[in-house]
Amino acid sequence: NDELTALAADSKNWAMPTGDYANHRYSKLNQITKDNVKDLQVKWTFSTGVLRGHEGGPLVIGDIMYIHTPFPNIVYALDLKNDGKILWKYEPRQDPNVIGIMCCDTVNRGVAYGDGKIILNQADTTVVALDAKTGEVVWSVKNGDQIDGGKGESGTAAPMVVKDKVIIGVSGAEFGVRGWTAAYNLKDGSLAWKAYSMGPDSETLIDPEKTTHLGKPVGPDSGLNTWEGEQWKTGGGTTWGWFSYDPKSNLVFYGTGNPSTWNPVQRPGDNRWSMTLMARDADTGVAKWLYQMTPHDEWDYDGVNENILVDAMEINGQPRDVLVHFDRNGFAYTLDRNTGELLVAKKYDPKVNWATEVVMDPNSDQYGRPQVVAQYSTHQNGEDTNTTGVCPAALGTKDQQPASYSPKTGLFYVPTNHVCMDYEPYRVSYTAGQPYVGATVSMYPAPDSHGGMGNFIAWDAAKGEIVWSKPEQFSVWSGALATEGDVVFYGTLEGYIKAVDLDGNELYKFKTPSGIIGNINTFEHGGKQYIAVLSGVGGWAGIGLAGGLLSPENAAAWHGAVDQGREQGDEAQVVGTAGLGAVGGYAALADYTTLGGQLTVFGLPD
Numbered sequence: 001n002d003e004l005t006a007l008a009a010d011s012k013n014w015a016m017p018t019g020d021y022a023n024h025r026y027s028k029l030n031q032i033t034k035d036n037v038k039d040l041q042v043k044w045t046f047s048t049g050v051l052r053g054h055e056g057g058p059l060v061i062g063d064i065m066y067i068h069t070p071f072p073n074i075v076y077a078l079d080l081k082n083d084g085k086i087l088w089k090y091e092p093r094q095d096p097n098v099i100g101i102m103c104c105d106t107v108n109r110g111v112a113y114g115d116g117k118i119i120l121n122q123a124d125t126t127v128v129a130l131d132a133k134t135g136e137v138v139w140s141v142k143n144g145d146q147i148d149g150g151k152g153e154s155g156t157a158a159p160m161v162v163k164d165k166v167i168i169g170v171s172g173a174e175f176g177v178r179g180w181t182a183a184y185n186l187k188d189g190s191l192a193w194k195a196y197s198m199g200p201d202s203e204t205l206i207d208p209e210k211t212t213h214l215g216k217p218v219g220p221d222s223g224l225n226t227w228e229g230e231q232w233k234t235g236g237g238t239t240w241g242w243f244s245y246d247p248k249s250n251l252v253f254y255g256t257g258n259p260s261t262w263n264p265v266q267r268p269g270d271n272r273w274s275m276t277l278m279a280r281d282a283d284t285g286v287a288k289w290l291y292q293m294t295p296h297d298e299w300d301y302d303g304v305n306e307n308i309l310v311d312a313m314e315i316n317g318q319p320r321d322v323l324v325h326f327d328r329n330g331f332a333y334t335l336d337r338n339t340g341e342l343l344v345a346k347k348y349d350p351k352v353n354w355a356t357e358v359v360m361d362p363n364s365d366q367y368g369r370p371q372v373v374a375q376y377s378t379h380q381n382g383e384d385t386n387t388t389g390v391c392p393a394a395l396g397t398k399d400q401q402p403a404s405y406s407p408k409t410g411l412f413y414v415p416t417n418h419v420c421m422d423y424e425p426y427r428v429s430y431t432a433g434q435p436y437v438g439a440t441v442s443m444y445p446a447p448d449s450h451g452g453m454g455n456f457i458a459w460d461a462a463k464g465e466i467v468w469s470k471p472e473q474f475s476v477w478s479g480a481l482a483t484e485g486d487v488v489f490y491g492t493l494e495g496y497i498k499a500v501d502l503d504g505n506e507l508y509k510f511k512t513p514s515g516i517i518g519n520i521n522t523f524e525h526g527g528k529q530y531i532a533v534l535s536g537v538g539g540w541a542g543i544g545l546a547g548g549l550l551s552p553e554n555a556a557a558w559h560g561a562v563d564q565g566r567e568q569g570d571e572a573q574v575v576g577t578a579g580l581g582a583v584g585g586y587a588a589l590a591d592y593t594t595l596g597g598q599l600t601v602f603g604l605p606d
């Protein structure tokens with residue numbers, strides 16, 4: 001999309017949720033520098049009027065800022081010439097029952113702009129195009145199934161506009177949804193293509209001869225033959241993360257999530273193509289290459305995290321056009337993005353213990369596969385056995401919180417989790433629209449470390465090495481921003497926005513009204529650079545606060561809803577394992593912050 005490419009290239013704007021097609025989240029703006037960032041002041045604020053977790057961040061196009069909220073997914077257009085005066089507001093009417101089928105809070109990761117329209121992917125999976133000037137509905141399509149009597153599909157992912165299409169993902173692997181990605185025509189919302197994560201080739205848009213996995217054709221019905229019977233029909237592999245796009249190859253990149261259920265004993269096989277990086281032609285949806293990072297997942301290590309595209313990265317003395325992906329499973333992958341060749345796969349947290357390594361020898365029959373440590377194999381330990389001390393926890397060394405890449409330093413700045421877990425699989429039966437989880441999880445800070453649950457790190461993706469690591473008390477659940485002013489920003493679950501220098505030294509912090517799980521953005525208006533962020537604690541890590549689950553009564557209700565069919569334990573155990581294990585792990589957050597959606601805009605003194 002030429003208009004969008006031009007808008008994104010002008011650093012005054014923040015025209016796409018991901019900053020640019022390459023997902024760099026880097027800005028060439030350089031008025032705010034490592035020397036003056038300590039002087040930052042709050043310029044104006046805006047309450048969204050909505051509680052619960054605020055993910056994503058504002059878009060800025062010219063004089064207008066667009067922000068969105070979690071359910072009910074309100075969109076505001078704010079006037080930058082007038083301290084955020086409301087130009088228009090759009091509030092969709094949605095069935096509130098959708099709240100009950102969202103696994104990890106009622107989040108939404110942002111709206112996209114294209115062709116004079118703002119595209120919203122609603123919780124109930126309706127996709128709406130709004131006139132960017134007036135907020136009027138231009139078109140609206142029902143993307144997923146119906147909530148009542150449906151399969152449990154919901155929407156949280158940010159759309160990406162590519163050429164004349166908008167790419168949309170789906171959530172619901174905790175409900176046995178079979179994941180897919182759809183492309184709609186930007187003009188009128190008609191469906192251009194839809195590609196399932198598993199199933200027959202005609203539905204996965206996989207060409208048995210031309211689509212490759214680690215350089216080899218995948219062969220017929222590869223999305224069927226690593227499943228038992230019809231299990232692929234409830235196979236998970238949802239697509240709720242970030243998209244990236246390379247105009248040179250016309251490929252769209254994204255990852256697929258966990259196979260359903262979380263109980264691995266119940267679904268033998270590699271469960272292709274869950275946990276897979278996918279490169280698809282933007283016009284047709286046909287897959288060029290696939291790479292499954294975690295065959296037969298046993299830990300809920302969804303593969304949906306962002307793919308950051310870097311041109312001509314020097315690897316072993318050779319320039320390669322790469323894709324860099326920090327997976328939930330604790331390995332950071334560097335691949336040739338044109339061929340899917342695996343170049344680097346290294347742990348980005350030294351505590352990762354479920355696998356020793358990813359095999360890099362193309363001649364080995366284990367090529368590309370993580371080498372699982374038997375002690376941490378929840379499958380080998382079996383149903384109703386608690387596998388303890390697995391690192392990372394189910395929410396991964398990194399979850400949805402996107403990293404940033406600085407072309408200036410050649411390094412990645414990565415918000416991470418430093419959390420381990422106990423995981424006990426149990427048998428579940430599938431009922432459409434009902435939870436299909438199949439494991440009880442509890443989480444805690446990585447043992448024998450700094451005691452905190454997060455680190456903010458700098459990563460060298462050519463070498464596969466941590467350059468520096470800054471400990472944080474809680475997981476860093478916000479997206480990072482790197483800038484040409486040699487400052488890197490991120491937010492914390494307690495609510496701080498923090499600025500660090502290129503060595504990770506803290507230069508500035510400010511406590512916003514609620515925990516930050518949004519992504520930090522920057523823009524220029526009236527000749528001045530600003531920093532903008534949404535506060536509003538929640539997401540999976542903050543579900544105890546967002547879902548009100550910190551009391552035994554509420555936790556039991558939630559636990560009962562999500563872990564249906566499971567016997568309840570004592571009160572402490574119920575709270576500890578509620579919210580799919582996050583409530584107990586992040587309980588101390590309640591000492592620092594509480595709910596509230598707010599935008600804060602920072603700038604230098606006049």
Ligand SMILES: O=C(O)c1cc(C(=O)O)c2c(n1)C(=O)C(=O)c1cc(C(=O)O)[nH]c1-2
Nearest residue numbers: 104107156171172173174238240257539540
């Ligand atoms: O499997 C799914 O469909 C699905 C959906 C979502 C979501 O849409 O938010 C999350 C997850 N899984 C998930 O595994 C996860 O860790 C997670 C964290 C968050 C969040 O926003 O904090 N969402 C989700």
